[in-house]
Every structure is written in C-alpha cells, then in structure tokens.
Amino acid sequence: MLQEYKKKFSEHVRLLQNEITEKMQGMDVELTLNEDLWKRSDFNDHPGGGGITRAFEGDLFESAGVNTSEISGAIDPKFAKNLQGEGSELWAAGISLIIHPYNPKVPTVHANFRMIVQGDKYWFGGGADLTPYYPIEEDFIYFHNVWKQACEPYGCFDEYKKWCDTYFTNSHRNDEMRGIGGIFFDHLNTGDLETDFNQVVDISKSFIKSYFPIVEKRMNETYTDDDVEFQLHRHGRYVEFNLIHDRGTLFGLKTKGRIDSILISLPKRCMYTYRYAPKEGSPHEKMQSYYKPKDWV
Amino acid sequence: MLQEYKKKFSEHVRLLQNEITEKMQGMDVELTLNEDLWKRSDFNDHPGGGGITRAFEGDLFESAGVNTSEISGAIDPKFAKNLQGEGSELWAAGISLIIHPYNPKVPTVHANFRMIVQGDKYWFGGGADLTPYYPIEEDFIYFHNVWKQACEPYGCFDEYKKWCDTYFTNSHRNDEMRGIGGIFFDHLNTGDLETDFNQVVDISKSFIKSYFPIVEKRMNETYTDDDVEFQLHRHGRYVEFNLIHDRGTLFGLKTKGRIDSILISLPKRCMYTYRYAPKEGSPHEKMQSYYKPKDWV
Numbered sequence: 001m002l003q004e005y006k007k008k009f010s011e012h013v014r015l016l017q018n019e020i021t022e023k024m025q026g027m028d029v030e031l032t033l034n035e036d037l038w039k040r041s042d043f044n045d046h047p048g049g050g051g052i053t054r055a056f057e058g059d060l061f062e063s064a065g066v067n068t069s070e071i072s073g074a075i076d077p078k079f080a081k082n083l084q085g086e087g088s089e090l091w092a093a094g095i096s097l098i099i100h101p102y103n104p105k106v107p108t109v110h111a112n113f114r115m116i117v118q119g120d121k122y123w124f125g126g127g128a129d130l131t132p133y134y135p136i137e138e139d140f141i142y143f144h145n146v147w148k149q150a151c152e153p154y155g156c157f158d159e160y161k162k163w164c165d166t167y168f169t170n171s172h173r174n175d176e177m178r179g180i181g182g183i184f185f186d187h188l189n190t191g192d193l194e195t196d197f198n199q200v201v202d203i204s205k206s207f208i209k210s211y212f213p214i215v216e217k218r219m220n221e222t223y224t225d226d227d228v229e230f231q232l233h234r235h236g237r238y239v240e241f242n243l244i245h246d247r248g249t250l251f252g253l254k255t256k257g258r259i260d261s262i263l264i265s266l267p268k269r270c271m272y273t274y275r276y277a278p279k280e281g282s283p284h285e286k287m288q289s290y291y292k293p294k295d296w297v
Numbered sequence: 298m299l300q301e302y303k304k305k306f307s308e309h310v311r312l313l314q315n316e317i318t319e320k321m322q323g324m325d326v327e328l329t330l331n332e333d334l335w336k337r338s339d340f341n342d343h344p345g346g347g348g349i350t351r352a353f354e355g356d357l358f359e360s361a362g363v364n365t366s367e368i369s370g371a372i373d374p375k376f377a378k379n380l381q382g383e384g385s386e387l388w389a390a391g392i393s394l395i396i397h398p399y400n401p402k403v404p405t406v407h408a409n410f411r412m413i414v415q416g417d418k419y420w421f422g423g424g425a426d427l428t429p430y431y432p433i434e435e436d437f438i439y440f441h442n443v444w445k446q447a448c449e450p451y452g453c454f455d456e457y458k459k460w461c462d463t464y465f466t467n468s469h470r471n472d473e474m475r476g477i478g479g480i481f482f483d484h485l486n487t488g489d490l491e492t493d494f495n496q497v498v499d500i501s502k503s504f505i506k507s508y509f510p511i512v513e514k515r516m517n518e519t520y521t522d523d524d525v526e527f528q529l530h531r532h533g534r535y536v537e538f539n540l541i542h543d544r545g546t547l548f549g550l551k552t553k554g555r556i557d558s559i560l561i562s563l564p565k566r567c568m569y570t571y572r573y574a575p576k577e578g579s580p581h582e583k584m585q586s587y588y589k590p591k592d593w594v
Binding site for chain 2: 055063065172173174239240253264269271272273
C-alpha cells in the first residue's frame with residue numbers, strides 16, 4: 001500500500017506543478033521558463049531519483065522556482081539518525097515553490113508539500129507562508145483565511161498556524177519572522193496512511209486560491225523607491241533565514257541535492273545595511289511591526 | 298603572564314583599528330563612520346565584555362566594517378566542548394574587518410586577528426583574504442607577496458596559504474573559493490606565548506600594505522554594467538559562504554555576539570540568478586576560473 005501512495009503522491013505534486021506553472025504563465029506575458037530535469041546519485045553513488053526544476057524570470061514574477069522531486073536511495077548515515085524512521089534508505093517526493101514578485105506591493109510566497117519514507121516509516125510535511133513588504137492587512141487576512149478553510153475538515157489550523165509562526169523565524173534577529181506566517185506541519189503520521197495522504201493532498205490544493213488573487217489585486221499598484229529599498233532589505237532577511245535556519249535547505253545540502261534547485265529560493269536582488277531600520281512613520285515601519293505572531297483571522 | 302598578553306593584544310587590535318580607520322578616511326572623502334560601543338552579557342547574563350563596531354559607508358568603500366571586541370565570561374557549555382580548551386569560561390579579543398568597495402575593479406578584502414583563552418589554554422587565529430571581481434593578476438600576485446613576506450620570518454606562508462584556500466570555500470558549490478585566497482591560521486599555540494604573540498602581532502601589521510595600494514591603483518578605473526552584474530553575483534556567493542560555512546559568524550552567533558556587528562560582513566547589494574554563469578569569453582569568465590587554489594607567488 002505504501003508503494004501505491006508513493007506513486008500517487010508523486011503524480012499529485014507533478015500535476016500541481018503544472019497547474020501553478022500555467023497560472024503563472026497566464027498572468028505574466030514576459031515570463032520565461034527554464035526547465036531542468038536532473039538526476040541524483042545517492043550516498044553510495046547509485047542512481048537515486050531526480051527532479052523537475054522550473055525556474056522563472058519575468059516582469060511580474062521577477063524570480064521564481066516551482067520544483068518537484070522524487071529521490072530515493074542511501075543517505076549519509078549520520079544525517080539519517082536525525083530523521084524520524086530507521087535506516088539510511090530514504091524515499092522522498094515533494095513540491096517546493098517560491099515566487100518573488102518584482103512589485104513590492106505583491107508579497108513573496110513559499111509553499112512545500114512532501115512525503116518522506118525512511119525504512120518502513122512514512123511521514124508528511126508541508127505548508128505555505130507569505131512574506132509581504134507593504135502593510136495591506138486585508139491580503140494577510142485573506143491568505144490566512146484560505147488556509148484556515150483548507151484545514152477546517154482536519155481541525156489542524158490553529159496548530160499549523162502556530163507551528164508556522166515558530167518555524168519561519170530568524171532566532172538570531174530577536175525572533176523576527178521571515179514574513180507573516182501561514183501554515184506549517186511536519187512528521188504527520190497518524191498511523192492511517194490513507195487519511196494522512198488525503199489530508200495533505202487536499203490542503204495542498206488550496207495554494208492557487210491562497211496566493212494568486214492577491215497578486216491580481218496588487219500587480220498594477222504603483223510603488224516608490226522607498227518601497228523597493230524596504231523590499232530588498234527584507235529579501236536580505238529572507239536569505240538569512242534560508243541559509244542559516246531552513247531545514248529544507250539543510251536537508252537538500254545533506255542529501256546531496258542539486259544545489260541550483262535548492263538555492264533557487266533566494267530572491268534575485270537583495271540588500272544589507274548595518275543597523276537597517278525603516279523610516280519613522282513610514283508604511284514600512286508598520287509592516288516591520290507585523291513580522292511577529294499575530295492572529296490574522 | 299597570560300594576563301599581560303591579553304591586555305597587550307587588546308591594545309594592539311585597537312591601535313590597528315584606528316590606523317585602518319584613518320587610512321580609509323584619507324582615501325574616501327564621502328566616507329561616513331557609524332561607531333557603536335556595545336556591551337555583552339555572558340551566557341549567565343553577567344557582564345561579559347563588549348566591542349567597538351565601526352560601520353562605514355562611502356563612495357569608494359560602499360560598505361565596510363572594522364570591528365574590535367574583547368569578550369569574557371561564560372559561554373554555552375555545549376559549544377564550549379567543541380573548542381580547544383577546558384571549561385566554559387572564555388576570553389577572546391580580536392579585530393575583524395571587511396571592506397566592500399563600490400567599483401568592481403577594486404577587490405573586497407577581509408582580515409581577522411584574534412586571541413582566545415579558554416580556562417588555562419590560549420590560542421591565536423587569523424588571516425587575510427582577497428575577493429576580486431576582475432582578473433587583474435598583478436594585484437593578486439601583489440597581495441600574496443605581501444603576506445608571503447610577512448610570514449617569511451616564521452616559515453608559515455605555505456601552510457597558511459593552503460589553509461586559506463581550504464577554508465574560504467563554498468563546499469556546496471563544488472569547492473569554489475570565495476575569492477583568491479591569502480592566509481588563514483587557527484589554534485596557534487606552540488607553548489611559547491611570547492613567540493606566538495609576537496608572530497601574530499607582526500603579521501597583522503602587514504594588512505594596510507597588503508590591500509590599500511591595490512585600492513589606490515584601481516579606484517579610478519572605469520567599469521561596465523556587466524562588471525557590476527558579475528560583482529553582485531559574487532557578493533551573493535560571499536553571503537552564502539558567510540552564512541553557511543564561516544566559523545567566525547557561527548562563533549559570533551553561538552557566543553551571543555552582537556548580531557549587527559557580526560552581519561556587517563555582508564555586502565550592501567547582492568544578486569542571485571538561477572544557474573548564473575558569466576558570459577562566454579568575458580573577463581568575468583576568466584575571473585571565475587581563478588576561484589580555486591592557485592600559486593600566485
């Protein structure tokens with residue numbers, strides 16, 4: 001049965017990848033798509049699966065990656081010990097995406113849904129989180145509401161929302177969040193594979209609805225140089241989180257993942273300034289105050 | 298005696314900080330200096346030393362940090378176990394500097410000289426490395442030659458040069474180096490404190506000579522948009538190294554260092570592009586080929 005669900009999950013993430021690709025292409029006429037099919041060799045240098053990396057560059061979507069992968073085989077035994085299951089044979093499939101729009105009024109989004117099998121044990125993980133650069137509260141409420149509805153049948157929103165607030169946090173920056181949260185979950189295994197599978201697949205289907213209506217609403221808004229400066233500094237914090245804290249990035253590096261596919265998550269342009277702070281009384285100062293846990297619904 | 302050398306080392310790095318500050322101010326009339334004196338509380342929340350952070354922004358030197366610190370007190374016991382000495386009481390003093398010039402023809406430089414005492418055990422570490430963005434070989438030879446001469450009396454150049462080539466390496470990027478190397482050393486303790494102290498202080502005095510003549514030679518050279526684009530992508534790799542691999546950054550985060558002083562090392566502007574590669578036949582492609590161990594002298 002596990003075999004059957006592995007196959008179904010792989011198929012599901014590839015379908016979702018195609019749907020998201022089509023959606024993006026429909027919205028950004030200048031969007032170029034660079035697709036790379038890659039293969040991996042495992043820790044013992046045997047064939048170990050691979051993936052489909054789709055890198056986008058456009059006018060609306062400055063840089064984006066919508067990737068799927070299905071890897072299998074041996075991993076570093078030291079690393080394997082830190083995981084949930086037994087042994088150093090791993091299978092993992094998932095979709096991972098990050099979209100960094102050009103216009104600072106349009107938020108960055110990240111989402112990921114994965115199924116992992118180590119030895120006899122399976123588990124699911126995933127989530128979606130928003131990183132806005134301008135304090136348009138109705139968008140933040142909308143985003144959280146979509147995920148709340150998606151989680152409703154499973155009674156998991158409160159838990160997953162809290163988990164997200166804790167996870168996407170720059171602990172080295174006084175626990176400032178990367179963005180304004182969303183949902184995050186890991187190690188989902190109730191013992192009932194069919195139920196767990198259905199829950200994750202069902203939740204993942206809300207991604208398009210959670211994000212693209214916000215893009216459509218904001219993509220033609222004007223913006224200032226100050227808006228861009230704030231956005232680029234927040235891009236800098238995004239890089240800090242991904243390179244210092246993100247378990248997904250670490251997982252990729254430790255399992256000999258394809259480096260270009262992993263670091264596709266980094267925004268095209270970013271800035272660092274010593275003791276950077278947004279201007280007093282600016283909308284950016286207000287936005288800054290939202291990078292902490294907050295009940296948006 | 299250890300007490301006396303701790304004091305002398307602290308004084309030395311502060312003098313060096315002042316000399317470098319004056320040198321930079323003399324070269325960049327638009328240079329602004331933001332000086333912060335900070336104090337640290339140790340792992341038990343007792344007073345634990347502090348530092349002098351000097352952040353620069355200018356026309357020639359786009360962003361730079363020339364910092365000294367002297368910290369003392371308790372550190373995380375788990376982290377203490379990974380160090381050379383015994384116990385979780387630590388004393389450390391040093392100078393750490395990074396200069397990122399605006400003009401891509403002028404290389405970035407980093408240098409660091411430190412003395413650490415854990416329990417009864419002392420050791421020194423340090424080095425200097427260059428990150429150029431344009432293939433001006435004579436500058437790379439000059440930089441290495443200065444450090445070779447500085448190391449001559451101690452017979453340590455070959456060892457320190459090799460150590461540098463190994464250390465400043467993005468292992469996740471196929472062992473590509475951050476720049477073109479220089480010298481690096483750590484855990485220097487021959488058992489003769491006076492000799493070790495004199496060696497490190499003496500070597501550190503070559504910093505000004507190793508770098509600023511290169512700046513003077515290149516600061517008025519013209520450059521193209523392609524030069525800037527290559528520079529900003531290399532800035533991106535610089536950020537990757539510092540946040541993923543750099544022990545100094547990790548040391549700062551683990552010892553509850555001041556985050557703004559630690560991350561001052563990041564360049565002001567940087568770029569990431571999926572599968573970025575310099576144009577074929579360009580000087581940048583040539584420069585790219587130099588980010589690996591090479592005998593420059």
